[in-house]
Amino acid sequence: MKKISSWLVTVMVIGAIFLVWPLFILDEDRSNLSLFGYESLIVLSDSMVPEFETQDLLIINQTKNPAVGDVISFKQGETLVTHRLIDIKDGQFKTKGDNNDLADSSLVDPSEVQGVHQMTIPKFGYVISYLTSLTGFITLIAAPILIAIILEIFKWIFRNDNSAGSKEVIQKT
Numbered sequence: 001m002k003k004i005s006s007w008l009v010t011v012m013v014i015g016a017i018f019l020v021w022p023l024f025i026l027d028e029d030r031s032n033l034s035l036f037g038y039e040s041l042i043v044l045s046d047s048m049v050p051e052f053e054t055q056d057l058l059i060i061n062q063t064k065n066p067a068v069g070d071v072i073s074f075k076q077g078e079t080l081v082t083h084r085l086i087d088i089k090d091g092q093f094k095t096k097g098d099n100n101d102l103a104d105s106s107l108v109d110p111s112e113v114q115g116v117h118q119m120t121i122p123k124f125g126y127v128i129s130y131l132t133s134l135t136g137f138i139t140l141i142a143a144p145i146l147i148a149i150i151l152e153i154f155k156w157i158f159r160n161d162n163s164a165g166s167k168e169v170i171q172k173t
Contacts, residue, residue: 011144037063039115041073042125047097048082055125058082060115071117074108
């Protein structure tokens with residue numbers, strides 16, 4: 001029983017750590033989201049197919065300087081866009097989605113660049129969406145905590161029953 005309890009606590013701690021970063025992905029402020037200069041994003045459109053598909057998780061490097069050919073994430077108004085840097089004109093970036101026929105109509109100021117694509121984890125956006133949903137919270141946080149509490153209650157009850165029984169045996173002899 002002791003091994004099960006310690007195993008459950010370990011699983012809950014690892015699960016909680018695993019949930020921390022994905023929860024920040026959904027933060028609208030988009031500040032303090034980087035981890036050692038890297039940020040994660042979920043792809044929401046098909047503009048970069050076949051490079052990325054919807055629900056792929058992208059890791060971008062916020063400290064790398066973009067070069068022509070790199071895939072960059074940048075602010076376009078309130079929207080975050082991830083497209084390929086195809087040209088630099090007068091210090092401004094011209095971008096295009098790989099799946100789009102035409103280049104983007106507006107140029108991107110370097111100050112609007114959030115980062116340069118470093119890595120893709122295919123379809124991991126589905127996992128993040130699940131983890132940050134109510135169902136994910138219940139199955140990965142609430143249920144294990146409830147199970148650990150129930151196990152501790154049973155352990156406490158049976159420990160008290162066993163200690164009472166052993167006292168009776170000692171008194172009879």
